[in-house]
Amino acid sequence: xxDFANLFTTLDQTTRTSLKTQALAAYFTDAADTDxxxxxxxxxxxxxxxxxxxxxxxxxxxxxxxxxxxxxEESYPIVGxxxxxxxxxxxxxxxxxxxxxxxxxNTLRALSNVPPEERKHQILAAWDxxxxxxxxxxxxxxxxxxxxxxxxxxxxxxxxQATGQDEASLAHRLMxxxxxxxxxxxxxxxxxxxxxxxxxxxxxxxxxxxxDTPDALGDPxxxxxxxxWDGIRGQLILRAGEHHIWSRGExxxxxxxxxxxxxxxxxxxxxxxDGEIVxxxxxxxxxxxxxxxxxxxxxxxxxLLKDAPVILLAYDLLEENGQDLRGTxxxxxxxxxxxxxxxxxxxxxxxxxxxxxxxxWQSLSDTRAKSRExxxxxxxxxxxxxxxxxGRKKGDWWKWKLDPLTIDAVMIYAQQGHGRRANLxxxxxxxxxxxxxxxxxxxxxxxxxxxxxxxxTAWVRKxxxxxxxxxxxxxxxxxxxxxxxxIFESPxxxxxxxxxxxxxxxWRHDKPVAEANTLDDLRAILTAYA
Amino acid sequence: xxxxxxxxxxxxIFCPAGGFHIDPWRPVDRALITHGHADHARPGHxxxxxxxxxxxxxxHRLGNIVIDTIRYGETLRIGxxxxxxxxxxxxxxSAQIRVAVAGEVWVVSGDYKVAPDGLSEPFEPLPCHSFITxxxxxxxxxxxxxxxxxxxxxxxxxxxxxxAGKTALLGAYSLGKAQRLMKxxxxxxxxxxxxxxxxxxxxxxxxxxxxxxxxxxVTPDLRIKDHPGALVIAxxxxxxxxxxxxxxxxxxxxxxxxxxxxxxxxxxAADRGFVLSDHADWDGLLSAIRTTGAENIYAxxxxxxxxARALTEMGWNAQxxxxxxxxxxxxxEEAAA
Numbered sequence: 001x002x003d004f005a006n007l008f009t010t011l012d013q014t015t016r017t018s019l020k021t022q023a024l025a026a027y028f029t030d031a032a033d034t035d036x037x038x039x040x041x042x043x044x045x046x047x048x049x050x051x052x053x054x055x056x057x058x059x060x061x062x063x064x065x066x067x068x069x070x071x072x073e074e075s076y077p078i079v080g081x082x083x084x085x086x087x088x089x090x091x092x093x094x095x096x097x098x099x100x101x102x103x104x105x106n107t108l109r110a111l112s113n114v115p116p117e118e119r120k121h122q123i124l125a126a127w128d129x130x131x132x133x134x135x136x137x138x139x140x141x142x143x144x145x146x147x148x149x150x151x152x153x154x155x156x157x158x159x160x161q162a163t164g165q166d167e168a169s170l171a172h173r174l175m176x177x178x179x180x181x182x183x184x185x186x187x188x189x190x191x192x193x194x195x196x197x198x199x200x201x202x203x204x205x206x207x208x209x210x211x212d213t214p215d216a217l218g219d220p221x222x223x224x225x226x227x228x229w230d231g232i233r234g235q236l237i238l239r240a241g242e243h244h245i246w247s248r249g250e251x252x253x254x255x256x257x258x259x260x261x262x263x264x265x266x267x268x269x270x271x272x273x274d275g276e277i278v279x280x281x282x283x284x285x286x287x288x289x290x291x292x293x294x295x296x297x298x299x300x301x302x303x304l305l306k307d308a309p310v311i312l313l314a315y316d317l318l319e320e321n322g323q324d325l326r327g328t329x330x331x332x333x334x335x336x337x338x339x340x341x342x343x344x345x346x347x348x349x350x351x352x353x354x355x356x357x358x359x360x361w362q363s364l365s366d367t368r369a370k371s372r373e374x375x376x377x378x379x380x381x382x383x384x385x386x387x388x389x390x391g392r393k394k395g396d397w398w399k400w401k402l403d404p405l406t407i408d409a410v411m412i413y414a415q416q417g418h419g420r421r422a423n424l425x426x427x428x429x430x431x432x433x434x435x436x437x438x439x440x441x442x443x444x445x446x447x448x449x450x451x452x453x454x455x456x457t458a459w460v461r462k463x464x465x466x467x468x469x470x471x472x473x474x475x476x477x478x479x480x481x482x483x484x485x486x487i488f489e490s491p492x493x494x495x496x497x498x499x500x501x502x503x504x505x506x507w508r509h510d511k512p513v514a515e516a517n518t519l520d521d522l523r524a525i526l527t528a529y530a
Numbered sequence: 531x532x533x534x535x536x537x538x539x540x541x542x543i544f545c546p547a548g549g550f551h552i553d554p555w556r557p558v559d560r561a562l563i564t565h566g567h568a569d570h571a572r573p574g575h576x577x578x579x580x581x582x583x584x585x586x587x588x589x590h591r592l593g594n595i596v597i598d599t600i601r602y603g604e605t606l607r608i609g610x611x612x613x614x615x616x617x618x619x620x621x622x623x624s625a626q627i628r629v630a631v632a633g634e635v636w637v638v639s640g641d642y643k644v645a646p647d648g649l650s651e652p653f654e655p656l657p658c659h660s661f662i663t664x665x666x667x668x669x670x671x672x673x674x675x676x677x678x679x680x681x682x683x684x685x686x687x688x689x690x691x692x693x694a695g696k697t698a699l700l701g702a703y704s705l706g707k708a709q710r711l712m713k714x715x716x717x718x719x720x721x722x723x724x725x726x727x728x729x730x731x732x733x734x735x736x737x738x739x740x741x742x743x744x745x746x747x748v749t750p751d752l753r754i755k756d757h758p759g760a761l762v763i764a765x766x767x768x769x770x771x772x773x774x775x776x777x778x779x780x781x782x783x784x785x786x787x788x789x790x791x792x793x794x795x796x797x798x799a800a801d802r803g804f805v806l807s808d809h810a811d812w813d814g815l816l817s818a819i820r821t822t823g824a825e826n827i828y829a830x831x832x833x834x835x836x837x838a839r840a841l842t843e844m845g846w847n848a849q850x851x852x853x854x855x856x857x858x859x860x861x862x863e864e865a866a867a
Contacts, residue, residue, distance in 0.1 A: 012792070013802055067670045068843060074836045075669045080793040088671035088790065136792075422793030450797065 080422020083139030564640025584623030619653030621706030692759030720759030
């Protein structure tokens with residue numbers, strides 16, 4: 001655990017990517033294979049199965065520290081992380097340990113097979129031989145969420161440095177449904193690729209946001225424009241008679257969208273498509289709200305399949321006849337895609353996301369203005385001679401989103417954030433006027449600068465009217481411009497509406513509370529766009 | 531029933547028997563000041579009283595004020611109250627203020643820490659009936675590492691930067707923390723440079739007889755190239771400004787009790803956080819409270835609600851002092867603590 005803790009400390013102490021990569025590469029060169037495998041797993045969002053509950057952890061830690069449980073609970077929002085709160089509150093360890101990361105992970109995994117009282121004993125014993133950092137990491141193994149400023153991309157680069165392998169092919173190897181139980185470091189990273197998991201997706205190519213007009217992109221003839229659909233990005237894989245669907249977050253979502261199984265009936269084996277999963281009314285996408293009803297469900301009831309059927313709007317062909325097409329220009333991939341999807345029957349669960357013809361940027365800008373009517377968020381611009389790259393790369397793919405909808409609202413509740421935002425008020429509830437009442441309609445967490453969060457935090461502390469656990473009701477004094485991407489009818493909310501991706505666009509210091517928008521204003525937006 | 535020895539008003543802590551306030555936040559006629567930090571020594575009072583050691587800095591900060599001084603341990607009668615100042619161990623010259631009226635003793639802690647820091651007059655436990663205690667770090671997650679260990683980490687960080695040809699830039703409050711750090715640093719590693727705000731305080735303290743290592747102020751004509759391997763101490767607000775960028779390739783460090791929390795460390799975006807506070811940690815607060823033998827504890831400055839509730843459960847008669855800060859620590863103090 002010491003090596004892993006040292007790695008963590010180095011990563012945590014710097015904000016420089018080069019130093020992080022260097023530290024990770026050194027670790028991947030020196031550590032034991034089992035530790036390396038687990039490190040890769042942890043930094044790519046995989047963790048051992050949770051054998052004890054966080055409630056148990058809290059109780060045991062409070063008991064061991066000799067403080068009442070409520071005091072630990074009160075400390076938690078101030079520290080902002082449960083694993084850290086526990087690590088800090090425990091008395092200093094009586095001993096030290098040289099056992100490796102994999103030992104502690106195996107200890108945790110073995111816990112599910114021992115009686116409850118023994119579980120407590122083993123956790124307490126572990127705490128008593130780990131220093132504060134090691135303890136924090138040990139707790140993190142249980143509570144999950146290893147967010148320490150190491151992206152998968154950065155880890156892959158370090159791994160490439162340490163192994164001398166190509167970064168893109170490593171990124172591909174790390175995709176898919178492996179866990180440290182189903183593979184070894186050798187099989188995952190070093191072995192010949194022949195036995196590669198047939199379900200393995202390609203890393204998604206992600207677009208950058210275009211903040212300006214596209215004039216700087218040069219000749220419109222070099223570019224393809226498509227609608228930027230408001231759905232779920234998905235990769236459909238047809239190999240060896242099976243189909244698999246991956247989300248952009250590398251989650252296997254095959255079973256959530258059973259309609260797409262029929263893709264096998266229309267497309268040959270050895271095909272991989274990139275596209276957007278949307279709910280479809282037969283001629284056009286339905287609202288994102290409809291898709292929302294499908295997202296959380298692992299199994300889908302018949303009625304929902306009928307009310308909110310999905311299709312894949314395909315916009316790229318990554319593999320054809322088992323051949324990786326990612327190196328060929330978009331122009332060619334597109335031609336193959338169109339050919340492949342031509343003449344599909346109307347009830348096929350996939351369609352091409354057709355390019356939008358345009359001759360100059362101005363006419364395209366006019367088209368973009370109609371995005372909401374098309375139930376799109378804006379446009380995608382893709383360079384016609386671009387290969388399909390991995391991850392977010394600047395230059396060839398741009399998302400040119402519509403300007404968000406906005407409304408001026410009053411802050412009425414505030415809550416402290418987590419992690420880096422611990423001890424700062426960053427999570428707010430906003431309201432609009434209905435007569436003389438303020439009706440809450442959304443929460444928002446992002447959009448302010450650190451300086452603004454510090455200012456509003458000081459203000460919240462002095463202007464709290466009432467506390468409800470961690471939530472504080474504050475004096476209705478501040479108006480914020482709330483930006484959002486969409487608005488839906490929602491009977492679950494008091495205001496009757498739900499917003500998509502709300503955030504704080506501006507702190508309206510200039511606007512008195514009385515001049516904030518009303519519920520009628522919000523409903524007018526609903527009528528216009530939903 | 532007799533009036534309490536001390537009461538809590540919208541101007542701050544007040545002694546009816548003596549007609550004076552302690553660390554008031556609005557202008558009053560007569561103010562007893564525990565120490566020179568801005569949230570305790572405010573401008574605009576008619577008369578000030580502070581320790582001999584604290585007065586020069588207060589004068590330096592507040593300009594033309596009427597200030598009397600008192601020796602540590604000396605008793606002064608003000609009206610019907612007997613008043614004395616005793617070391618609080620927070621910064622040089624800092625005091626707890628003891629007020630006795632007709633045999634009943636109250637102590638106002640001001641800011642304090644229990645462990646000696648090698649610079650400030652060490653904390654003196656004072657038996658009393660009622661103790662008004664700060665609790666900036668009044669949560670069990672706050673426990674300070676040994677100062678000697680922090681000194682080793684600091685010097686290793688400095689030496690590493692010096693070896694890499696980088697300037698080490700250390701953010702610390704200019705009164706107290708900065709000078710404490712100077713005494714912890716090993717000046718064999720390289721030259722010690724200071725921001726003007728720190729150097730001005732150094733000059734005041736040196737003139738009083740506090741021994742500090744040699745320092746040189748970073749003036750507009752100073753060329754950092756002429757001072758290889760330097761460590762620069764500056765107030766937190768100077769970090770990330772054009773002034774700091776002039777120091778060239780530098781590694782930034784930050785010394786504060788808040789560095790105990792990873793979230794705050796990350797928010798500060800300093801390269802290194804050193805856990806070093808001039809306030810008592812959880813164990814320090816509890817041991818100080820225990821040694822006073824006081825029955826009544828008043829919690830102020832910090833997580834007062836939580837701290838008072840914990841003390842109540844431990845058997846004290848504990849209450850929260852209402853302050854203008856609404857009970858929580860205020861973010862300006864985050865830098866100072």
